[in-house]
Amino acid sequence: MQIAQNPLVNKLRKKPRIGENLIQAVLLICGIISVLTTIGIVFELGKESLLFFTMPGVTLKGFLTGTSWQPAIGEFGILPLLTSTLITTFFAMLIALPLGLGAAIFLSEYASPKARKTLKPALEVLAGIPTVVYGYFALTVMTPFLRLLFGSDTVQIYNMLSAGLVMGIMILPLVSSMSEDALHAVPRSLREAAFGLGATRFETAVKVVVPAALSGIIAAFIIGISRAVGETMIVAIAAGSGSAFTFNPLNAAETMTGYIARISGGDVAYDTPEYNSIFAIGMFLFLITLALNLVSRRIAARFREVYE
Amino acid sequence: MTENKNQPIITVKDLSIFYKTFRAVKNVDLEIFENKITAIIGPSGCGKSTVLRSFNRMNDFIPGASIQGNILFHDKNIYDEDVDPVQVRRMIGMVFQKPNPFPKSIYENIAWGAKMNGFSGNMDDLVEKTLQDAALWDEVKDELNKNALSLSGGQQQRLCIARALAVKPEIILMDEPCSALDPIATLKIEDLMRELSHNYSIIIVTHNMQQAARASDMTAFFTMDEDRAGVMVEYGLTTQIFTNPKNKQTEDYITGRFG
Numbered sequence: 385m386q387i388a389q390n391p392l393v394n395k396l397r398k399k400p401r402i403g404e405n406l407i408q409a410v411l412l413i414c415g416i417i418s419v420l421t422t423i424g425i426v427f428e429l430g431k432e433s434l435l436f437f438t439m440p441g442v443t444l445k446g447f448l449t450g451t452s453w454q455p456a457i458g459e460f461g462i463l464p465l466l467t468s469t470l471i472t473t474f475f476a477m478l479i480a481l482p483l484g485l486g487a488a489i490f491l492s493e494y495a496s497p498k499a500r501k502t503l504k505p506a507l508e509v510l511a512g513i514p515t516v517v518y519g520y521f522a523l524t525v526m527t528p529f530l531r532l533l534f535g536s537d538t539v540q541i542y543n544m545l546s547a548g549l550v551m552g553i554m555i556l557p558l559v560s561s562m563s564e565d566a567l568h569a570v571p572r573s574l575r576e577a578a579f580g581l582g583a584t585r586f587e588t589a590v591k592v593v594v595p596a597a598l599s600g601i602i603a604a605f606i607i608g609i610s611r612a613v614g615e616t617m618i619v620a621i622a623a624g625s626g627s628a629f630t631f632n633p634l635n636a637a638e639t640m641t642g643y644i645a646r647i648s649g650g651d652v653a654y655d656t657p658e659y660n661s662i663f664a665i666g667m668f669l670f671l672i673t674l675a676l677n678l679v680s681r682r683i684a685a686r687f688r689e690v691y692e
Numbered sequence: 693m694t695e696n697k698n699q700p701i702i703t704v705k706d707l708s709i710f711y712k713t714f715r716a717v718k719n720v721d722l723e724i725f726e727n728k729i730t731a732i733i734g735p736s737g738c739g740k741s742t743v744l745r746s747f748n749r750m751n752d753f754i755p756g757a758s759i760q761g762n763i764l765f766h767d768k769n770i771y772d773e774d775v776d777p778v779q780v781r782r783m784i785g786m787v788f789q790k791p792n793p794f795p796k797s798i799y800e801n802i803a804w805g806a807k808m809n810g811f812s813g814n815m816d817d818l819v820e821k822t823l824q825d826a827a828l829w830d831e832v833k834d835e836l837n838k839n840a841l842s843l844s845g846g847q848q849q850r851l852c853i854a855r856a857l858a859v860k861p862e863i864i865l866m867d868e869p870c871s872a873l874d875p876i877a878t879l880k881i882e883d884l885m886r887e888l889s890h891n892y893s894i895i896i897v898t899h900n901m902q903q904a905a906r907a908s909d910m911t912a913f914f915t916m917d918e919d920r921a922g923v924m925v926e927y928g929l930t931t932q933i934f935t936n937p938k939n940k941q942t943e944d945y946i947t948g949r950f951g
């Protein structure tokens with residue numbers, strides 16, 4: 385027997401939502417494409433670096449511990465390239481981290497809404513300048529300035545310090561804008577708590593807001609570091625070409641990225657150790673940035689939700 | 693009135709408060725007495741929080757907020773050029789509507805403000821004393837290093853009170869301190885306020901009529917004028933306001949015929 389149905393029951397039935405499904409499918413495809421390209425790049429890097437490591441005279445141990453990078457005479461020790469990358473990164477961070485955090489604190493805790501509205505875009509313009517412009521800025525402004533400061537005998541025309549400092553200026557907006565987002569996300573009630581106890585703006589910013597935003601700030605720092613490690617154009621132009629194992633930032637020394645850029649842009653024949661080595665270096669760089677990303681996720685996860 | 697024997701601790705003279713060009717509060721005159729609990733009641737939007745926050749210059753942080761008139765703390769206008777607002781907030785503490793402990797341990801929550809104010813005595817003693825004064829000690833004494841955010845809402849609010857006490861203010865401002873709490877936690881805070889009023893002057897904004905009637909000595913009733921500016925309609929002993937209001941609007945409000 386048919387039971388008389390309440391009309392409400394029909395309202396509950398599933399309705400086809402074609403638009404919804406279509407969007408879902410498109411998003412899925414986008415996701416798949418980005419995952420596949422990443423896998424493809426890593427696969428290609430791995431394959432080519434394997435090719436490099438199986439070449440005669442090349443060993444993983446020699447690659448990781450050698451202090452001379454002279455492909456012409458079969459010396460493939462990555463340390464000179466690595467130290468140069470680390471030194472330029474160090475000076476970049478010396479500029480970008482303190483100034484970036486300082487600018488972020490200023491924008492988020494001190495600036496009036498009006499000042500903030502003009503300063504933030506101004507800072508973000510810095511991020512829009514092509515890196516090649518920064519490279520020539522390093523070479524034609526920063527380097528002459530450093531030579532004036534320290535003497536042209538001590539400062540080489542191409543040097544790591546100049547490239548590092550300018551790289552720091554380039555990364556500054558990234559660090560400050562991400563840190564500012566993190567500071568801005570700290571609830572107002574926390575600041576009011578501090579002010580209500582008679583804290584000054586500085587005490588509130590440094591002892592309450594920054595600790596509460598620490599995960600985001602550390603993430604910003606680490607992204608800044610990966611950016612510096614991977615930055616190519618500035619170091620290729622201003623840090624020097626040709627590897628040199630030196631810890632003196634006033635000397636020229638090629639970085640990992642600088643070497644890759646020079647070899648892949650130059651006229652080195654395929655399947656030479658020299659050519660294949662850039663994939664091994666690329667793989668090495670990839671592992672560094674991957675590690676940095678994992679660390680930043682860890683840190684972000686550890687400190688997250690502290691104020692909720 | 694017997695209160696007039698006391699010197700007022702805060703004297704508000706012809707106070708108007710603006711957000712940009714909007715006048716949120718107009719022409720308020722009010723005297724707050726020492727060691728009394730003063731309640732501010734009135735319909736939503738009539739400027740209670742605005743007035744309360746003007747007492748310790750918390751409105752300074754709102755861009756576009758400005759005041760006219762005087763607020764004398766003892767005999768000094770706290771809006772005078774030579775007054776340091778930071779110092780004002782140390783002497784006039786505040787407890788907010790939503791408990792807002794720092795995401796630090798219970799101990800640090802209390803020690804933080806005290807340290808900042810240059811407290812040099814025994815911190816352990818201070819923490820114990822203020823937690824006891826805030827009627828929280830027995831509940832947390834074994835876990836002072838626990839994160840304050842793991843406490844219940846009522847406990848957090850009492851921690852915020854303890855934290856305010858640790859700075860040794862003269863006045864404590866409370867903006868609807870119980871609105872996020874259940875009735876039992878609310879009663880605890882009210883008892884606590886009564887205890888604290890022996891040593892502090894308390895000004896409390898509340899929506900809860902019974903709370904004002906139960907817990908306060910003096911009551912100020914605010915409402916909104918036609919131009920949406922808040923005005924003070926009546927101020928007097930709580931017993932008088934609730935049993936024998938002089939103003940028709942007050943009577944309508946407390947008997948629930950309004951707002």
Ligand SMILES: Nc1ncnc2c1ncn2[C@@H]1O[C@H](COP(=O)(O)OP(=O)(O)OP(=O)(O)O)[C@@H](O)[C@H]1O
Nearest residue numbers: 711716735736737738739740741742743754899920
């Ligand atoms: N930051 C602000 N900027 C602009 N206007 C504000 C701001 N804060 C409050 N106002 C306005 O001032 C008036 C009074 O607000 P206030 O918060 O003091 O009211 P209240 O009596 O505390 O209300 P409630 O009982 O809902 O908390 C309202 O009209 C409100 O819109």
Ligand SMILES: [Mg+2]
Nearest residue numbers: 740741742867
């Ligand atoms: Mg309010």
